[in-house]
Amino acid sequence: MAARKGLLGGTPRLVRRAASRRPAGGAGGVVLLDRRHLYILPTPGGVGFAVVLAAMLMTSLNYNISLGFALTFMLAGIGMSCMWLAYRNLLDLAVAAGPVAAVHAGQDATFHVRVDSRGDDARIGIEARVPAMPEVAAATLTLDANASGMLALRVPAPRRGRLELPRVTIASRFPFGLFQVWSHADLELSTVVYPAPEPGAPPPPPAHRPDHGDGAHAAASAARSEGGIDQLRRYRSGDPLHRIAWKHSARTGRWLSRAGDPPGQPARWLDWHALPAGMEPEARLSRLCAWLLAAGDEVEIGLRLPGMELAPARGASHRRACLEALAMWPQRPGPVRAAQHA
Structure with missing residues (x-):
């Protein structure tokens, strides 16, 4: 046997x-x-x-x-x-x-x-x-x-x-x-x-217009391109390549991106601290995930978590960065050891 x-x-x-x-x-x-x-x-x-x-x-x-x-x-x-x-x-x-x-x-x-x-x-x-x-x-x-x-x-x-x-x-x-x-x-x-998005999540918070008091932002917005007046701003992580103002960036020595929107375009902040006080951490992450997926590209999205903040931006890469931040919180997201296909 x-x-x-x-x-x-x-x-x-x-x-x-x-x-x-x-x-x-x-x-x-x-x-x-x-x-x-x-x-x-x-x-x-x-x-x-x-x-x-x-x-x-x-x-x-x-x-x-x-x-x-x-x-x-x-x-x-x-x-x-x-x-x-x-x-x-x-x-x-x-x-x-x-x-x-x-x-x-x-x-x-x-x-x-x-x-x-x-x-x-x-x-x-x-x-x-x-x-x-x-x-x-x-x-x-x-x-x-x-x-x-x-x-x-x-x-x-x-x-x-x-x-x-x-x-x-x-x-x-x-x-x-x-x-x-x-x-x-x-x-x-x-x-x-x-995180799993919360089913039947309430509507996301309203978008707020950004503060344009930054002198550098105002100077960049006054710049002109070959096709006319372009709204320029400082480059943010996640901006697509076609929105980078290459000539203006080379001229000024700073990375600038074309906003492509009229002044005062609203930005939506998804804030951990704005959620109800009695929510559990995982429930908060699920609701923020649902809001992030439902936001689309109409407005710029910013994310605030305890100990972490992502500035408002738009695009698939920025959305993926926000989702990774939600997935890895309270740690910071690191590199994934494989090629990712969205």
């Missing part, structure tokens, strides 16, 4: 040793599944196949059946070929982190794992799963020779903050499921989980 358990699931020492080793990451975070980091064991079906072969061999020996010997050795050869094909199906695969998009709490974050085939053979039935999260469904992929593809793992994101992808297991049972080959990959892949 102990021997059979070792065949099916591996001894505890073997499992711990395999789990503690992983392929070394190369340039660009690429993990190469080489010969030293591939593991193979028979599946329950493979163990049953071996038992049947042993019974056929004993029967052929007892009754001296020549055709029985031929059939037994032929099936044994097929089994050995399956072991080699299963091993070669993962050999020298290159695994790397793919894109991942930010999500809201309560949704599933889709982590993409890129797999590159560096050989002249097709790779069939490649499987990726997350052992630390049994609830995550496995993703499968089949690649042609010298091709690449993506494995999509949908990981639940129950709360806001930073969500990292745990160790990923790449496995295969090709061709007949008699053997399982696997390896591990630790990919530096993470995303930001925004």
Whole structure:
């Protein structure tokens, strides 16, 4: 019984040793599944196949059946070929982190794992799963020779903050499921989980017209461009490139952006302290998130949180910066270790 358990699931020492080793990451975070980091064991079906072969061999020996010997050795050869094909199906695969998009709490974050085939053979039935999260469904992929593809793992994101992808297991049972080959990959892949927007949130606070008493702002607003009078202001983080006044910035030595709106364009502040005093912190973040998503681009949006303030601006990059601030509060948002696709 102990021997059979070792065949099916591996001894505890073997499992711990395999789990503690992983392929070394190369340039660009690429993990190469080489010969030293591939593991193979028979599946329950493979163990049953071996038992049947042993019974056929004993029967052929007892009754001296020549055709029985031929059939037994032929099936044994097929089994050995399956072991080699299963091993070669993962050999020298290159695994790397793919894109991942930010999500809201309560949704599933889709982590993409890129797999590159560096050989002249097709790779069939490649499987990726997350052992630390049994609830995550496995993703499968089949690649042609010298091709690449993506494995999509949908990981639940129950709360806001930073969500990292745990160790990923790449496995295969090709061709007949008699053997399982696997390896591990630790990919530096993470995303930001925004707060869940409050359903049925009340209307956002009204916009207020900014104070134009700043002398620098008034001087910039009086500048002229080739097409006529442009309202200029100091550059703010998140301003799109097409709004930057390149000539005026080079002339004055300061970064200036075209407002493109008449003077006195209102700005809307989303203020933590303006919310009802009895609201819990997570409820405040959810309401601010709902207001931020509903604001659109009609007015500039500013965000005030305890210990943090983002000046009014507009655009997708500014909205993303505000959402990341809500997601990471009370910490400050940091870089995400993956390319984000909104």
